[in-house]
């Protein structure tokens with residue numbers, strides 16, 4: 587695999603079972619995501635975006651096909667190796683922030699490091715530093731419920747980026763934010779998570795930030811229907 591490729595998806599199909607019925611939500615997807623780029627995945631609700639990024643990120647097994655992330659074939663790994671690879675290489679940012687209510691902002695952002703065995707004080711000190719870079723350094727000792735939605739989102743971003751994952755996957759990171767905050771979040775992602783050997787994939791409906799992408803992939807009904815720097819004219 588070429589070193590510029592962050593993700594390669596080959597012939598990926600996904601079926602969900604409803605009793606005896608099977609619903610095919612991805613139809614043999616072939617697509618690559620390049621390192622050094624901010625790639626958006628857009629499309630109507632139900633077109634399969636969350637399913638596809640979950641498969642790209644090693645959290646949902648495809649029914650058929652293969653996914654390589656920086657040259658590692660995810661779904662041939664043992665469960666244990668897949669979890670290890672994911673912890674080391676991939677960061678997720680979900681629309682729901684999923685912060686732990688009883689931990690401070692800095693402690694929340696430190697969770698992945700602590701889970702990987704870093705001593706607590708070292709991890710929390712690193713988290714404080716990152717939250718400063720994310721412009722919420724003054725909020726480090728607050729609990730999630732004492733923070734605004736945008737501040738909680740930054741803590742969730744900090745948690746996803748704390749171990750400097752090479753691949754960052756975000757599902758609707760700006761949906762709950764006003765236009766200005768949404769653009770600032772995308773700028774931060776670019777500054778903190780993107781480099782020549784790293785990649786960021788963002789699922790979004792948010793047409794206020796379409797101009798910030800390096801590449802836009804559009805999905806319809808479980809298939810990639812557009813791949814370009816700009817949105818297709820009919821959107």
Ligand SMILES: Nc1ncnc2c1ncn2[C@@H]1O[C@H](COP(=O)(O)OP(=O)(O)OP(=O)(O)O)[C@@H](O)[C@H]1O
Pocket residue numbers: 602603611629630631632633634635636637638
């Ligand atoms: N765990 C599941 N079990 C059964 N069907 C599912 C499951 N997850 C998703 N689906 C179905 O797969 C299809 C694609 O869902 P997906 O969440 O990937 O779409 P999406 O493009 O991300 O939508 P949205 O923009 O609304 O989040 C939908 O028809 C959905 O109902």
